[in-house]
Amino acid sequence: MIKIAVLVKEVPDTWSDRRIDPGTKRVDRDGDVVIDEINEKAVEAALQVKESGGGEVTAVTMGPKNALDAVRKALAMGADAGIHIIDEALGGSDALQTSAALAAALGSRGFDLVIAGNESTDGRTAAVPAMLAERLGLSQATFLRTLTVKDGTVTGERMTDDGHVEVRASLPALVSVTEQIAEARFPNFKGIMAAKKKPVETLGLAELGIAAGDAGGANSWSVVETVAAKPPREGGTIIKDDGTAGQKLADYLASAKLI
Amino acid sequence: MYPISEDQQALVDMVRQFSTESLAPKAAEWDETHHFPVEVLRKAGELGMGAMYSREEFGGAGLSRADAILIFEELAKGDPTIAAYISIHNMVAWMIDAYGTPAQREEWIPSLATMERLGSYCLTEPGAGSDAAALSTRAVRDGDDYVINGTKQFISGAGTSAIYVVMTRTADTGSGGVTAILVPDGTPGLSFGPPEKKMGWHAQPTRAVVFEDVRVPVANRLAEEGDGFGIAMNGLNGGRLNIGACSIGGGQAALDQAVEYVKTRVAFGKPLVAQQSILFELADMDTQLESARTLLARAANALDSDDADKVRLCAMAKRVATDAGFAVANSAIQLHGGYGYLTEYGLERIVRDLRVHQILEGTNEIMRLIVGRSLVGR
Numbered sequence: 001m002i003k004i005a006v007l008v009k010e011v012p013d014t015w016s017d018r019r020i021d022p023g024t025k026r027v028d029r030d031g032d033v034v035i036d037e038i039n040e041k042a043v044e045a046a047l048q049v050k051e052s053g054g055g056e057v058t059a060v061t062m063g064p065k066n067a068l069d070a071v072r073k074a075l076a077m078g079a080d081a082g083i084h085i086i087d088e089a090l091g092g093s094d095a096l097q098t099s100a101a102l103a104a105a106l107g108s109r110g111f112d113l114v115i116a117g118n119e120s121t122d123g124r125t126a127a128v129p130a131m132l133a134e135r136l137g138l139s140q141a142t143f144l145r146t147l148t149v150k151d152g153t154v155t156g157e158r159m160t161d162d163g164h165v166e167v168r169a170s171l172p173a174l175v176s177v178t179e180q181i182a183e184a185r186f187p188n189f190k191g192i193m194a195a196k197k198k199p200v201e202t203l204g205l206a207e208l209g210i211a212a213g214d215a216g217g218a219n220s221w222s223v224v225e226t227v228a229a230k231p232p233r234e235g236g237t238i239i240k241d242d243g244t245a246g247q248k249l250a251d252y253l254a255s256a257k258l259i
Numbered sequence: 260m261y262p263i264s265e266d267q268q269a270l271v272d273m274v275r276q277f278s279t280e281s282l283a284p285k286a287a288e289w290d291e292t293h294h295f296p297v298e299v300l301r302k303a304g305e306l307g308m309g310a311m312y313s314r315e316e317f318g319g320a321g322l323s324r325a326d327a328i329l330i331f332e333e334l335a336k337g338d339p340t341i342a343a344y345i346s347i348h349n350m351v352a353w354m355i356d357a358y359g360t361p362a363q364r365e366e367w368i369p370s371l372a373t374m375e376r377l378g379s380y381c382l383t384e385p386g387a388g389s390d391a392a393a394l395s396t397r398a399v400r401d402g403d404d405y406v407i408n409g410t411k412q413f414i415s416g417a418g419t420s421a422i423y424v425v426m427t428r429t430a431d432t433g434s435g436g437v438t439a440i441l442v443p444d445g446t447p448g449l450s451f452g453p454p455e456k457k458m459g460w461h462a463q464p465t466r467a468v469v470f471e472d473v474r475v476p477v478a479n480r481l482a483e484e485g486d487g488f489g490i491a492m493n494g495l496n497g498g499r500l501n502i503g504a505c506s507i508g509g510g511q512a513a514l515d516q517a518v519e520y521v522k523t524r525v526a527f528g529k530p531l532v533a534q535q536s537i538l539f540e541l542a543d544m545d546t547q548l549e550s551a552r553t554l555l556a557r558a559a560n561a562l563d564s565d566d567a568d569k570v571r572l573c574a575m576a577k578r579v580a581t582d583a584g585f586a587v588a589n590s591a592i593q594l595h596g597g598y599g600y601l602t603e604y605g606l607e608r609i610v611r612d613l614r615v616h617q618i619l620e621g622t623n624e625i626m627r628l629i630v631g632r633s634l635v636g637r
Contacts, residue, residue: 193266
């Protein structure tokens, strides 16, 4: 039976107007927040591994109180347990600090496989999985679009700019998965009702053994210097059909390397 | 009752996503082509919607009636017809779960819960609608069998279902002579009338079910001889809540669409929403739905706690909710003007679908009879 940890987080709904607070230079989390879609897919991948060969899935999140909803969603889908890293002092952590906190939480628990989404839809650093693997001393296979675990080995197709490469690693290992990995299942009624009864452990700075002087935005290694709103989209190109519109359209798409 | 619990919110969120993705985009097509989407029902079954308030022992979801009305409202926002069929199916599952022997429950509940097998409920007859106790489909004991003869009318899912819960007459003692019997599909002598042509509910089949010397073992009887009418009436309490919730869901979908429309439609130089009369109309629609929703939640609580007042409250809620849903959907057409009358806008379908909710599970006149009798003690 393999022990799997899946990283999940709450992000502002991609269907809502998302913004970065110009004062704090942090993502504004006051609007609608939902479990990141890529995390649902990572949970699905974990559940499929569990269903194919037995195992136990723990959903792990770091964030304020409502981040627990992402863990609950994973539990409703079928994860067995949850870990919620929550401490006000951790607010504003950068990728290095986040990976340190996750490493402290996961380190001694003997997970065979850690699954993460390749990048979140809010911060989009896409750095935490690799950093976490490094801190935990695990093999890492990132940007996988397929995932198979068999006989102590994880294999998958790693996306590259012009195709994919087949990669494999011995367990214990960390993988990050792309949105192609799987369609996430709906939690069913039983899963939803059972989710509340599943164990969720809460960890703060003390439990993680992180010194207050190393935690949070004030002590982060990286600093966001400025934030600027994306310029509004400029008007598109309009081609008037004088009989050659098809050709012009094809030329335009070709020049943008779309065909 | 309010606010709803965290668990209920999680249920609602899931059902809303299912309804938005799997029902709403297809509702118009299913209506037009008279397609009964069995494959989508199976998907609903996987999510736990086949036996929502049956016990968990044989695969039910173990939810409360208060949970169920929230679920049916969400389903109906996507497609009132499919939501209503799921209600009927759940009533069948619940009857077997509540009144069946362990063997009957073990045989039927698991596959009804997943909706791999579908269920139909057979009470109404060509000559016995509101006066259900006058039903004449007869079951005669013959050794270890019952032999059933008669016709059931307006049966949802007929011809597709795997199991029919049939209210039969085993003694000429009025409501005391009614017995519930399980008749599996494929039993010799069981046949179906042609699909009825009807105003709405096109996405589910409605047919007569005909019994000609249909022979089933006595072991297929649900509870005892003479218990059938009580089972039918208890099942209908929950059915009334569900169908009320389906009307509220349909009405809410129509109201939401109308609100968007009046914000963008311009007449006399300004958006419709700038006219106070339009706001008043929207307010009335919203208030009707919210009043109905509140009464429905109260009735569901009464049924969950087996309150002495449950029959009266379920009857009131059914009447208020089905009237409100229909009135609101009809008003949404009016607010859309000529566009509301077009099939493309989807509102006329909602009105057609919701119209029958005022008739079935006990007509709204019978609901008033129940409430009136409870006042004067008759």
